[in-house]
Amino acid sequence: MFKLIHIENIKTFYKWRTGIGFLAIGVLLPLMMIGMSLDIGHGPSAMAVRAVKDLSENFFIVGSIFNGFSAAYFVMNSLWVLIPFLIALVAGDQIAGENAAGTFRISLIRPTSRTQIISAKFITTLIYTVLLIFFLGLLSIGIGILLFGRGDFLVPRRGEILVLLEGQTWLRFGLAYLLAIWAMWSVASLAFFLSTLAENSLGPVIGTMAILIASLIISKTPLQIFNKVKPLLFTTYVDGWRKAFQEPIPWHEINSGVLYLAIYILGFFCP
Amino acid sequence: MKFLYVLLFCVFATSGFEEDLMPSAQEILNRMTSSFEKIEDYVVTLEGTIKMEGVNVPKTEAILFYKKPDKIHIESKGILFLPKKIMAINPYYLKRYFKPLSIEKKIVKEVTIYKITLIPKEKRLRNGIEIWVEDKHWSIKKMKITRFKGSTIMAHIEYTMIKGKYWLPKSTVVELNILAKARRPEIFDDFGEIDHWEEKGTVKTKRGIVNILFKNYRGVNAGLSDEVFKRK
Numbered sequence: 102m103f104k105l106i107h108i109e110n111i112k113t114f115y116k117w118r119t120g121i122g123f124l125a126i127g128v129l130l131p132l133m134m135i136g137m138s139l140d141i142g143h144g145p146s147a148m149a150v151r152a153v154k155d156l157s158e159n160f161f162i163v164g165s166i167f168n169g170f171s172a173a174y175f176v177m178n179s180l181w182v183l184i185p186f187l188i189a190l191v192a193g194d195q196i197a198g199e200n201a202a203g204t205f206r207i208s209l210i211r212p213t214s215r216t217q218i219i220s221a222k223f224i225t226t227l228i229y230t231v232l233l234i235f236f237l238g239l240l241s242i243g244i245g246i247l248l249f250g251r252g253d254f255l256v257p258r259r260g261e262i263l264v265l266l267e268g269q270t271w272l273r274f275g276l277a278y279l280l281a282i283w284a285m286w287s288v289a290s291l292a293f294f295l296s297t298l299a300e301n302s303l304g305p306v307i308g309t310m311a312i313l314i315a316s317l318i319i320s321k322t323p324l325q326i327f328n329k330v331k332p333l334l335f336t337t338y339v340d341g342w343r344k345a346f347q348e349p350i351p352w353h354e355i356n357s358g359v360l361y362l363a364i365y366i367l368g369f370f371c372p
Numbered sequence: 373m374k375f376l377y378v379l380l381f382c383v384f385a386t387s388g389f390e391e392d393l394m395p396s397a398q399e400i401l402n403r404m405t406s407s408f409e410k411i412e413d414y415v416v417t418l419e420g421t422i423k424m425e426g427v428n429v430p431k432t433e434a435i436l437f438y439k440k441p442d443k444i445h446i447e448s449k450g451i452l453f454l455p456k457k458i459m460a461i462n463p464y465y466l467k468r469y470f471k472p473l474s475i476e477k478k479i480v481k482e483v484t485i486y487k488i489t490l491i492p493k494e495k496r497l498r499n500g501i502e503i504w505v506e507d508k509h510w511s512i513k514k515m516k517i518t519r520f521k522g523s524t525i526m527a528h529i530e531y532t533m534i535k536g537k538y539w540l541p542k543s544t545v546v547e548l549n550i551l552a553k554a555r556r557p558e559i560f561d562d563f564g565e566i567d568h569w570e571e572k573g574t575v576k577t578k579r580g581i582v583n584i585l586f587k588n589y590r591g592v593n594a595g596l597s598d599e600v601f602k603r604k
Binding site: 158159264267 | 426427428429430432434446447448449450451452453454455456457525548550
């Protein structure tokens with residue numbers, strides 16, 4: 102099985118399509134960070150100032166309220182449409198791409214079972230997701246700290262001021278990225294599932310994005326008519342990574358979110 | 373009869389005499405300034421904690437650089453919230469912007485405390501200040517600042533002797549009772565508009581306590597360079 106996964110990894114990571122995700126993040130993220138550093142006083146740094154506006158009338162605020170962690174947090178908030186697309190691009194190609202290339206006929210005559218092949222491809226998709234999020238995290242925090250420095254993290258929240266110590270912030274970001282990986286695995290599973298239904302990879306990619314955006318709209322729109330449907334949608338739980346920055350951390354809510362997403366991940370994979 | 377005259381003289385003379393002994397508010401401000409003048413500069417570590425509704429900030433340390441009369445520079449690796457009005461504890465600031473209105477005298481645990489009410493010299497300041505000054509070192513033990521619309525800030529200050537000759541703050545507890553989203557009336561004064569916030573009357577009060585410890589005084593009157601105060 103490990104050999105099979107290794108082969109699938111080679112097949113996946115040698116495709117130029119897989120590099121698109123890393124290239125897109127590698128180009129866009131530094132541009133965003135440089136833009137933020139040139140735009141101090143506006144944009145995200147101004148948001149940090151607005152968050153403490155009420156207190157600034159009566160308090161001197163000593164220290165940097167906008168640093169590398171703030172920039173990384175802003176980036177995480179901004180790329181929630183792009184990252185699922187980049188994941189769907191690879192996940193949607195796993196089965197449909199090989200179907201279109203006609204190589205399934207060759208691989209399926211070998212002694213390995215269909216279940217093993219599909220499982221190996223699925224695991225490869227999950228590995229790609231982990232590497233992409235890890236790359237995003239490394240780049241955003243790394244460049245953020247390089248340009249804006251580090252220190253305590255002022256979490257931008259409405260109506261509340263929360264400051265996390267630097268040591269705590271590292272752990273919280275670690276937890277946030279783990280939860281983000283778990284959430285993106287649900288997107289990857291959906292794209293993988295759609296890939297088994299299609300004959301070329303374009304359909305699963307577009308289908309995944311269409312379902313994701315429609316579900317997000319339903320999840321985020323505060324209408325009575327959607328309230329009964331919201332708990333059933335996986336998009337209701339994909340922003341669980343934000344809970345890592347609450348004090349105290351709502352473990353109960355995080356556990357429920359992780360469980361619901363696990364059901365979707367397995368549910369999309371099992372058929 | 374002679375005894376009665378002597379008794380009457382003692383009663384009236386004592387009351388007058390006591391009034392003569394009590395310094396005026398302006399004199400007390402001058403004594404405070406003289407006492408504070410001994411301090412040229414110093415460096416101290418601040419440790420601050422804040423307990424306030426909707427504010428969750430951990431204990432943070434900062435380094436405060438002070439140079440007479442009013443130069444202050446603070447450096448911190450973390451994020452520290454320092455009450456602005458703590459700067460009013462500086463007697464130079466009080467003398468410059470405020471004038472005394474009244475004075476009262478109390479004796480608390482054998483220490484004479486003078487309560488002075490100050491009003492701003494300039495109308496735009498709109499702060500009323502009451503200070504409680506002890507007569508041994510002429511330092512402010514307590515300060516109450518009343519702002520427009522009833523916000524109040526009460527600071528309790530404890531002192532310690534540094535190097536056997538400098539009387540400097542050891543700790544400060546600041547109790548805040550501030551209005552959240554209170555509008556500044558000055559904005560509307562120029563245009564003569566109705567202040568909608570006043571009309572609605574829905575301003576909320578936020579209460580909080582800030583504790584600041586002054587630890588590890590160093591470099592007292594050591595000649596701090598002005599370059600320090602130019603740092604960002």
